[in-house]
Amino acid sequence: MAEQRKVAPARRRGLADEVADRIREAVFSGAYAPGSQLREVELAEALGVSRGPVREALLRLEREGLVRSEWHRGATVTTLSPQDVSELDSLRGALEQLAVQQVVAHASDDDLAAIEKAARRMERADDEHEMVRCDIEFHDAVYAAAGHQRLEEAWQAIRSQVHLFLLTRIGVSSDGYLSTIPGEHRDLVTALRTRDAKTTLDLFAEHRRHAFEVLNQRT
Known part of the structure; x- marks a missing residue:
């Protein structure tokens, strides 16, 4: 019996990282103000990528506190309370x-x-x-x-x-x-x-x- 894997195979995340960088820069440059919606389809089209890397990038930016996601609104640039x-x-x-x-x-x-x-x-x-x-x-x-x-x-x-x-x-x-x-x-x-x-x-x-x-x- 083959030895059981202790860790899952690594996945390349370079594209998602680049997409996160582009979205972050757009926020910091003022292109997306606080409260602006970040639609996966539109971002994917603008960046020339599939929705997968965009979704990963938005999750990363959410962990940074730059993006918030709500089920009825989707992802938006964080508005500070x-x-x-x-x-x-x-x-x-x-x-x-x-x-x-x-x-x-x-x-x-x-x-x-x-x-x-x-x-x-x-x-x-x-x-x-x-x-x-x-x-x-x-x-x-x-x-x-x-x-x-x-x-x-x-x-x-x-x-x-x-x-x-x-x-x-x-x-x-x-x-x-x-x-x-x-x-x-x-x-x-x-x-x-x-x-x-x-x-x-x-x-x-x-x-x-x-x-x-x-x-x-x-x-």
Whole structure:
């Protein structure tokens, strides 16, 4: 008798991964706003693939928190509720506190230079969606500089939802957004370079509070 298989044969998931990347990018670029329907048939036709990879991609994006599925509506881009906003803000704050502490205590000059480089890219952002992308990449650099693998993994687990959080923020109001965000991040870099944990943590908290307050303006 043949030996019983302990694991199932592997399946190639490259196509579903690519489809997920394309849909995610469409959300982040503003092509699909929160609440937009994501119809399998339309997506499959637009991407030139069968519905199978689209279905797998949507499930993956649902696990990221970027998509929600309901039996009577199908898949839609997640619309953040007030509770979602509050939970994301508090969780992001908890993770960011540890990240900042780690950076202040352990980051190398090269690490800080990478964070500063990410901040400078904001000065070249052409629109609000590109600025949000640069904002997320700045925080990517902070978590990378923290040198804490599990902390970075925790950030990656909520990264798409934080991106959606910031997209929702500019959807509520983008007044002054392009002009103020680069300066805020330059201040964050300057604070990190001082290695003064309290001052730096206060500035990061203030930076998060701005977005949270804008979102709380929603009726």
